[in-house]
Amino acid sequence: xxxxxxxxxxxxxxxxxxxxxxxxxxxxxxxxxxxxxxxxxxxxxxxxxxxxxxxxxxxxxxxxxxxxxxxxxxxxxxxxxxxxxxxxxxxxxxxxxxxxxxxxxxxxxxxxxxxxxxxxxxxxxxxxxxxxxxxxxxxxxxxxxxxxxxxxxxxxxxxxxxxxxxxxxxxxxxxxxxxxxxxxxxxxxxxxxxxxxxxxxxxxxxxxxxxxxxxxxxxxxxxxxxxxxxxxxxxxxxxxxxxxxxxxxx
Amino acid sequence: xxxxxxxxxxxxxxxxxxxxxxxxxxxxxxxxxxxxxxxxxxxxxxxxxxxxxxxxxxxxxxxxxxxxxxxxxxxxxxxxxxxxxxxxxxxxxxxxxxxxxxxxxxxxxxxxxxxxxxxxxxxxxxxxxxxxxxxxxxxxxxxxxxxxxxxxxxxxxxxxxxxxxxxxxxxxxxxxxxxxxxxxxxxxxxxxxxxxxxxxxxxxxxxxxxxxxxxxxxxxxxxxxxxxxxxxxxxxxxxxxxxxxxxxxxxxxxxxxxxxxxxxx
Numbered sequence: 001x002x003x004x005x006x007x008x009x010x011x012x013x014x015x016x017x018x019x020x021x022x023x024x025x026x027x028x029x030x031x032x033x034x035x036x037x038x039x040x041x042x043x044x045x046x047x048x049x050x051x052x053x054x055x056x057x058x059x060x061x062x063x064x065x066x067x068x069x070x071x072x073x074x075x076x077x078x079x080x081x082x083x084x085x086x087x088x089x090x091x092x093x094x095x096x097x098x099x100x101x102x103x104x105x106x107x108x109x110x111x112x113x114x115x116x117x118x119x120x121x122x123x124x125x126x127x128x129x130x131x132x133x134x135x136x137x138x139x140x141x142x143x144x145x146x147x148x149x150x151x152x153x154x155x156x157x158x159x160x161x162x163x164x165x166x167x168x169x170x171x172x173x174x175x176x177x178x179x180x181x182x183x184x185x186x187x188x189x190x191x192x193x194x195x196x197x198x199x200x201x202x203x204x205x206x207x208x209x210x211x212x213x214x215x216x217x218x219x220x221x222x223x224x225x226x227x228x229x230x231x232x233x234x235x236x237x238x239x240x241x242x243x244x245x246x247x248x249x250x
Numbered sequence: 251x252x253x254x255x256x257x258x259x260x261x262x263x264x265x266x267x268x269x270x271x272x273x274x275x276x277x278x279x280x281x282x283x284x285x286x287x288x289x290x291x292x293x294x295x296x297x298x299x300x301x302x303x304x305x306x307x308x309x310x311x312x313x314x315x316x317x318x319x320x321x322x323x324x325x326x327x328x329x330x331x332x333x334x335x336x337x338x339x340x341x342x343x344x345x346x347x348x349x350x351x352x353x354x355x356x357x358x359x360x361x362x363x364x365x366x367x368x369x370x371x372x373x374x375x376x377x378x379x380x381x382x383x384x385x386x387x388x389x390x391x392x393x394x395x396x397x398x399x400x401x402x403x404x405x406x407x408x409x410x411x412x413x414x415x416x417x418x419x420x421x422x423x424x425x426x427x428x429x430x431x432x433x434x435x436x437x438x439x440x441x442x443x444x445x446x447x448x449x450x451x452x453x454x455x456x457x458x459x460x461x462x463x464x465x466x467x468x469x470x471x472x473x474x475x476x477x478x479x480x481x482x483x484x485x486x487x488x489x490x491x492x493x494x495x496x497x498x499x500x501x502x503x504x505x506x507x508x509x510x511x512x513x514x515x
């Protein structure tokens with residue numbers, strides 16, 4: 001449902017955005033938080049224009065849409081005042097409510113929904129622990145991977161307790177989509193740091209990962225592990241190379 | 251045992267009758283826990299308050315709250331008595347479970363926009379903590395500590411209503427209130443100059459208009475057009491948990507000294 005893709009980088013003049021009332025999704029190709037929104041847009045089959053934003057040399061005009069210059073942001077030019085929403089979880093929850101078809105991704109039961117939100121929140125320490133290794137930071141703390149695995153274990157245990165193929169239940173849901181982007185990136189650590197998840201310790205999670213990788217929305221938004229690895233490495237050479245995203249894998 | 255006795259190391263876990271009433275694990279001066287108190291009281295949802303000494307937590311608290319943080323809400327009418335954590339998640343749950351006094355707008359877009367403003371306030375909180383916990387305010391120099399509050403002043407002005415929530419306080423009002431209440435304590439520590447400037451924040455705290463009227467042969471001054479902060483202070487849910495500036499300042503002083511006096515009240 002991507003109508004068009006417009007790459008805009010530093011110092012550029014404000015782009016001529018299409019005036020067709022279709023949603024505008026501001027993103028950076030490799031941003032995992034941004035991918036959360038991409039997954040929702042794909043799962044709900046919401047037509048949108050994709051506009052790439054350089055996060056290091058942020059274009060000045062972008063602040064009109066996202067006051068703090070962050071991605072993701074989604075603007076709805078078809079609505080009154082053409083509002084823009086920011087914050088990946090807030091956008092995701094809004095899209096789930098506003099676009100109930102083909103189906104709701106959050107549970108309708110308030111308690112289950114709260115417990116899923118808590119689980120998503122508990123993924124934050126996983127992300128912060130693994131970040132220096134994922135981004136090939138030469139000064140990564142010695143215990144980064146240890147902390148990462150300890151935080152990730154919560155999810156292995158939780159999946160076992162829930163006893164369903166997805167965290168959301170028998171079918172994929174918002175909680176699965178919200179944590180997915182990092183699982184897509186973990187395999188890049190094998191290429192860059194020779195690290196991969198222990199198949200015994202994370203047996204259930206790896207099974208879940210293989211299942212989710214087959215999801216239609218996940219496949220629509222996926223970037224090849226090689227591209228992820230290359231992008232992360234490019235950060236160590238100075239400026240991140242955003243256009244790695246547009247490479248085709250032979 | 252005082253009403254706000256904080257349970258600490260070595261204390262027994264309090265036992266409550268099997269009355270189907272939820273338990274809120276809290277700390278009397280915690281602004282995040284304060285948010286949950288406000289929503290529970292606004293929706294008039296019965297709850298037991300269990301106060302926790304956060305510096306020396308009782309051993310049994312680890313099993314209650316996986317994050318060992320407050321607030322934590324233990325539900326009493328669900329199988330297994332599940333515990334919810336994270337102030338915003340708890341408040342969202344209460345909003346959905348107890349819709350009788352709705353705090354969010356019905357419109358999903360307006361609700362999302364209010365949530366963004368709540369989230370953004372979180373960034374302002376970190377800046378304010380520097381002020382609230384700083385030993386030597388002179389060191390803070392000319393940092394504009396209230397820069398993050400400008401958008402709220404603008405937003406309330408734009409909405410043109412008494413509260414962000416409209417004619418009565420909504421979720422956004424309650425989610426930011428705990429810190430706005432604590433600003434009242436700053437001037438006790440740092441002098442009058444620190445209080446919110448009514449010229450800059452005319453809609454939030456500006457001095458209301460005074461009107462002279464004759465009432466029963468007496469000349470009476472009445473304050474009309476109360477500003478947001480004054481209106482909030484009159485709100486029944488706010489009143490339940492309200493502490494004045496002097497009390498907040500007294501507590502913050504003990505906190506800064508590394509010896510938080512939880513049972514101060």
